[in-house]
Amino acid sequence: MHNKSITALAAGLRAGDYSSVELTQYFLDRIQRLDTGLNSFITVCAEEALAAARAADKKLQAGEAGPLTGIPIAHKDIFCTKGVRTTCGSRMLESFISPYDATVVARLKAAGAVSLGKTNMDEFAMGSSNETSYYGPVRNPWDTGTVPGGSSGGSAACVAARLAPAATGTDTGGSIRQPAALCGITGLKPTYGRVSRYGMIAFASSLDQAGPMTTSAADAAIMLQAMAGFDGRDSTSAEQPVPDYSSGLQDDLTGLKIGLPREYFGEGLDAAVARSIEEAIGEYKKLGAEVVEISLPNTHLAVPTYYVVAPAECSSNLSRFDGVRYGHRCEDPKDLEDLYKRSRAEGFGDEVQRRILIGTYALSAGYYDAYYLKAQQVRQLISDDFKRAFGQVDLIMGPTAPESGFRIGEKADDPVSMYLSDIYTIAVNLAGLPGISIPVAPAAGSPVGLQIIGNYFAEARLLNVAHRLQMATDYHQAAPAGI
Amino acid sequence: MWICYFSPTLILPPVITEETMSLDHADVKQIAHLARLDLSGEKMESIAADLTNILDLVAQLSAVDAADVVPMAHPLQMAQRLRSDEVTERDRREAFQSIAPQTENGLYLVPKVIE
CATH class of the missing domain: 3.90.1300.10 (Amidase signature (AS) domain)
Structure with a gap:
């Protein structure tokens, strides 16, 4: 069932x-x-x-x-x-x-x-x-x-x-x-x-x-x-x-043009994950797709751009949690500032506090141009990369994540190494594009995801292309042992 | 000691003039104040180190020449929609205040801010 x-x-x-x-x-x-x-x-x-x-x-x-x-x-x-x-x-x-x-x-x-x-x-x-x-x-x-x-x-x-x-x-x-x-x-x-x-x-x-x-x-x-x-x-x-x-x-994939960004297959990609992705790309060739290498030259700037834009917006959005209208309120505040500061320090965990602080810093007087404005400019460059790519190809494919699952606790003390696990997904958000991850051949028993990126509002095409692989293979039907 | 609540206004900081990416305790303390976060002394060390590492990551942006690029405000270049100026929501004050930490006579209560 x-x-x-x-x-x-x-x-x-x-x-x-x-x-x-x-x-x-x-x-x-x-x-x-x-x-x-x-x-x-x-x-x-x-x-x-x-x-x-x-x-x-x-x-x-x-x-x-x-x-x-x-x-x-x-x-x-x-x-x-x-x-x-x-x-x-x-x-x-x-x-x-x-x-x-x-x-x-x-x-x-x-x-x-x-x-x-x-x-x-x-x-x-x-x-x-x-x-x-x-x-x-x-x-x-x-x-x-x-x-x-x-x-x-x-x-x-x-x-x-x-x-x-x-x-x-x-x-x-x-x-x-x-x-x-x-x-x-x-x-x-x-x-x-x-x-x-x-x-x-x-x-x-x-x-x-x-x-x-x-x-x-x-x-x-x-x-x-x-x-x-x-x-x-x-x-x-x-x-x-x-x-x-x-x-x-069920639409046929004959003639589908798939772009493989060379930046998504370089340093930092686990070799076993790369093999699984290549195997899936091979399946698409069998289904009639044509594969070409493309370049998204600003890929390396996506994570730094994101860690300005996202914390900036987070620091603004999370200012609503003030201990006054809803949510956690500290005990016995001595004045209004104490109420805000202790309610927020007690209510938010470490990672949320880090991002609020980074965002507050990036938006503070004297730093706005160097951080937020610059990040929004680079964001445009990242978005332009995709625009150029979609002039050449119908879809972009690559790994969803650079490695399969990591151990609990392995990266918990190193925020920056954790941030890099989103290296292939973040640019898609910055550009506002749709993307799907589907399971392909596991690497040493751990699941691996193939990411397919489409042009704006191409969800139906992404689902079609994902579905055709799932008709031809049964990776998506595998369930964990003991389940 | 309790009076009704007014929206907090963001008070702009004295400009942090130091140009280095590395943040010291005084910087972090000032940022935490702006963000209205009570940071305890023992946490300060690790937070200052974490923030410095994140800013090192972000520093890659400074090498990019993007002076002529229009900053991207929205992925779809959409304009803000406008609507006619009509009341569209009914009053749900009771429902919204039922989840507030402390209210009285329809007002949110906070510690006294004006002597």
Whole structure:
């Protein structure tokens, strides 16, 4: 049951093989049995899930069901959920009960999906290993001594362990794609503005984007269909029609032109990961694609640019956590400044504080031009690299992450080495492009992700190209042992 | 001792004039003050070292000649949408204040700021 696709689960619901209540209870039981060793959930909502499942069963009986009606899913704990605790992985929001639903949550609810609960994540989505969560690290179900990646590590781990058929994630610098790669699942970061940011707790507003995390591209298409679309409540939401993401999944790849950026295959890339990527590229050649080498010459500047832009926006966004209106407040503040300073120092963990400090510094008087303005100029150069590349090729492919999973604790004391695990994903956010990570041949038993980058609003093409590989190979069907 | 809450305004710092990328304790203390973070003495050492390492990473940008490049404000070059000036949200003060640490008569309470 737990290895079935969303389409197969939906067919079973329609055929009356099981009810949504039974399906939901099945996954709740799996979470109870298996998640103690993984810590992929911060909050499990059994009661709410079963109530939603009962409502879905009524729709199914009335013949009003859509593709997601009655399907259990999980939400990254960055999405506000009305009446359910939303922590964002932080002590700051340990007892925060949102008074409203994020648009992503509302849309999936309206599509009939059943939320099982809220998944663990790096605090305020700042991290690449899920070790910065106040609620403890998530363990990678493939090897519980290694990290699942981050920041959507809980979503990636729970889908990989088949504790939920699908989950939502968010991606500011690789936070959907990198954990998808490390956990052996499919993760799509859509074009900036494709999915509403309303109710998604903001980290870096010009980079943040929500997307689906699933076991296959076909399932990601179903999830994205429900999530995407214009939302007047998000001032940067794209006013673009939403295509049918499932109808073109089987399209032929003959003549597809794939660009391989030489900068993504150089120094720093693990040799075993490189072999897995090359093998997948070979599969695409068999499917009729043409492969050419391209250059994205400013690739090496993506991480430095990101670590100005993202902390700058984070320091501004996180100024709302002041101990006054919601969130953590310190005991017995002696004055207002003490209230702000101690509430924030107690509520935020080390990595969040580091980024707030870097951002504050970069935006402070006398430093703005040298850091923030310069970074936004270099960001344009990085974006121009992609623009030139898409004049030559249809899609860009390369590794999602430079290595397969690393050990818990291995990089925790060295922020800069941790930042470099997003070296291939960050530029995509800076340019606002869509990217997907899909599992390919494992390296020494650990999952490896192939990243496919498309032009603006090319999600349907990315899903098509990912799906064709998943038709030709079965890497995406592999599940961790003991699951 | 409690009065109603006003939005905090950002008070700009005295300009940090030191041009080096390396941050000392005094710099970190000043930045922490601007960010309204209470940094304890024992943490200062490791934070100053971490910030210096991050700034070293970021320093690669200074070698790039981008003087003529227009800074990228938005990936899609979108303009800000405008809407008509109408009330579209209903009053949800009670719901919003129900999650506040401390309120009274519809006001957020903070320590007294004016003598």
